[in-house]
Amino acid sequence: MSGKPRLTYFNGRGRMEAIRWLLAAAGVEFEEIFLETKEQYEKLIKDGVLMFQQVPLVEIDGMKMVQTRAILSYIAGKYNLYGNDLKERALYRNTFFHLMSNLLFDSCITYNEFNPVNTVESIDMYVEGITDLMQTILMFPFSPPEAKEKNLDSIKEKATNRYFPVFEKVLKEHGQDFLVGNRFSWADVQLIEAILAVEEKIPAVLLGFPQLQAFKIRMSNVPTIKKFLQPGSPRKPPPDECYIETVRKVLKI
Numbered sequence: 001m002s003g004k005p006r007l008t009y010f011n012g013r014g015r016m017e018a019i020r021w022l023l024a025a026a027g028v029e030f031e032e033i034f035l036e037t038k039e040q041y042e043k044l045i046k047d048g049v050l051m052f053q054q055v056p057l058v059e060i061d062g063m064k065m066v067q068t069r070a071i072l073s074y075i076a077g078k079y080n081l082y083g084n085d086l087k088e089r090a091l092y093r094n095t096f097f098h099l100m101s102n103l104l105f106d107s108c109i110t111y112n113e114f115n116p117v118n119t120v121e122s123i124d125m126y127v128e129g130i131t132d133l134m135q136t137i138l139m140f141p142f143s144p145p146e147a148k149e150k151n152l153d154s155i156k157e158k159a160t161n162r163y164f165p166v167f168e169k170v171l172k173e174h175g176q177d178f179l180v181g182n183r184f185s186w187a188d189v190q191l192i193e194a195i196l197a198v199e200e201k202i203p204a205v206l207l208g209f210p211q212l213q214a215f216k217i218r219m220s221n222v223p224t225i226k227k228f229l230q231p232g233s234p235r236k237p238p239p240d241e242c243y244i245e246t247v248r249k250v251l252k253i
Contacts, residue, residue, distance in 0.1 A: 005030040008044070009058040010250070012243035013236045015068045016056040020235065021070055024228035025189045026079035032234065038250045071073060076186035107175060133158050137197050141239040142247075146158060161197045164209050167191060171211035177218055184222065192219040200238055 003141050005023060009016035011034040021032050035041055035055065041152045045053050057064045061078075065071045076082035136155050167179070176182040179191065195216050198205050206213050219225055228235050247253070 004028075005058055005060040006033065007031070008033045008035065008059075009055050010035050010243060010247055014238050014239075016222075018134075018190065019056060019071055019075065020057060020069065020226065021189050021193045022081070022186060023076050024234065025224050026075065026081060026089075026220070027135065028075075028079065030234070038252060041250050048117060064163075072186065073250045074080060081184070081186045081189070083180060093199070106150070133163050134197070136192055137194075137201075140201070141244055154196060156202050156205065159194075159202070159205055160208075163194075164166050164205070167215075168209045168211045171215055172205070172207060176193075177215075192216060 005028065007016060007019065007030055009032070011032075020030075041055070044055075046048050049064055051055060054066060056066070056068060056071065058071045060074070065074065073082070124182065133155070135149065136158065140148070140151055140155065169178060174182075178184055179187045192215070195206070195212060205217065220229060227233060
């Protein structure tokens with residue numbers, strides 16, 4: 001194995017795509033092994049490589065890492081994308097979980113009543129969120145045909161009424177280019193990934209969010225991200241039937 005991180009997953013987005021984004025944003029080249037058969041997957045389990053019998057798997061710095069959040073945290077820390085201190089890291093986590101976690105109190109608290117970005121104590125409530133925007137997007141291709149319209153409406157509702165207003169307000173109030181500490185961070189990478197993923201399904205989703213429109217342009221012109229967005233990069237296209245069928249076959253779902 002070379003010194004490059006090695007990623008083992010399907011030849012598609014799924015839970016590995018956020019890891020690809022973060023490595024690419026850090027300017028780190030990586031290798032990939034694509035799971036195509038259930039025998040490959042079962043061998044990884046038999047060999048004890050997958051601690052919880054789940055992918056993604058990332059081999060980096062002599063470790064074989066599983067669990068997406070643990071992998072992302074390690075990469076962000078290693079490549080200085082995770083803040084200078086505990087407070088900044090708390091804010092990064094807060095921003096990330098705004099994106100990735102639904103409010104525990106979805107039915108009883110509105111954003112205007114409860115401003116988490118300025119309240120460190122509220123971080124844990126977001127961590128405890130049970131449903132998240134990116135999980136909904138990740139599972140959307142596997143929806144039965146009769147549920148796709150409903151699930152698409154759910155993505156739109158969460159993006160436009162729950163998550164994007166938070167980031168719009170953060171960027172407007174502090175007037176800086178990035179979400180936390182005016183430094184390019186893991187949180188920024190996750191947000192641009194989510195914006196583009198939602199836009200693929202709802203092209204006009206950023207109407208009414210001028211700060212996020214400007215953020216999207218800025219982030220898309222960060223050299224490492226600009227490179228990742230070019231054709232031929234390791235970025236994966238939206239899931240197609242071949243990807244969906246491979247996942248179902250390998251995982252027997």
